[in-house]
Amino acid sequence: MRPRAEQRGFALAVSIFALVIIAALITGIFFAARQEMKMGENSLSAQQAFNAADAGISNAIANWDMGWNNLATNGTATFNGSLPSGTGTYSGTVQRLNPQLFFVQVTGTAQNSLATRTLGALSRLLIMQISIKGAVTTQGSLTIGGSAFIDGVDTSPSGWACPATSDTMPGIATGDSAGITTSGCSNYSCVQGSPKILNDTSITDSTFLKFGDLNWNSLVAMATKVYSSSYQASDFAPVGTATTCTTSVQDNWGDPMVPASVPGCSNYFPIIYVNGDFSAQGGYGQGILI
Structure with a gap:
């Protein structure tokens, strides 16, 4: 038989070994938990970086800077x-x-600057394609009176930096010339073009409702100036300074003058939509009237 003292020493060694095993297990659990937490933090940082990059692309496209359209x-x-x-x-x-x-x-x-993510996207301009058949293109009736003059000759305004002029177009393009009436304009002397009047049976509803990849509703949605029906404009004029243009003013339609009275509005061309009849008296501006 072993002496009693030797048995007590063996039990102590076993106890110490068990404590070491338990301590190692606890350390392993803490290490695994720490690693799990780090993985969670890394995943959160990676997701935040992705969200920031995605938001940046979305904001850039949704709030497109019109100045980018002038990039070479x-x-x-x-x-x-x-x-x-x-x-x-x-x-x-x-x-x-x-x-x-x-x-x-x-x-x-x-947020913690521990992760970055880079994303890219292609953006394509939808260039409006208008079927320009004459200085005035109409599908219905047209009445010319007063001092009105329709000119199909391409002419660069004095002082403007314009590309070379294009060929002379018809003064009036219409599907039915019988719908044209004049007052004080014998032999269409108030119309200039080559020819003065063009009968074109290809002029249909789509000529006025379809513009390449855009349709009429898309064009209306792009309007920067919207007026109610039967709007009468009076003395509209550019508002701004030498370097800025106050586009929030409803009757500011830019400045077409050379030299400009408000230089900051020289390159402002609003898209103007009137839901009904429109008349203008006095004032000046520039843009696309739909």
Whole structure:
């Protein structure tokens, strides 16, 4: 038989070994929990960075800076911003690849700056295609009176930097010339073009409702000035300074004058929609009236 003292020593060794095993298990559990927490933090940071980059691209496209349309091919512009929740920031560039295609690249950064994510997207301009058949294109009746003059000759305004003039167009293009009436304009002396009157049976409803990839409703949705029916404009004029244009003023239609009275509005061309009849008396401006 072993002595009693030796048995007590063996039990002590076993107890110490068991404590070491338990301590190792506890340490392993804490380590695994710590790793799990780090993985969660990393996943959160990665998601925040992705959300910031995605928001940057969405904001750039949804709030397209019209100045980017003036970029030369391969030209770039920069922008930046942050998420409203404060969970990330983003910075990006817009590069023009060709007249219609842009490449938008955005890098998003997580709130703790421990993760970044870069996303890219292609954006294409929808260029409105208008079937211009004459200085005036009409499907219905047309009455010309007073001092009105219709000119199909392309002429560059004095002082404007314009491309070379194009060929002379018909003065009036219509599906039925019988619908044209004049007052004090014998032999269509108030119309100039080649020819003065063009009968074109291809002029249909789609001529006035379809513009390439855009339709009438799309064009109306793009309007920057909207007026109710039977609107009468009076003394509308540009509002701004030498460097800025106050586009929020409803009757500010830009400045077509050379030299401009309000230089800041020289490049402002609003899209103007009147839901009904429209008449104007006095004032001046520029833009697209639909």
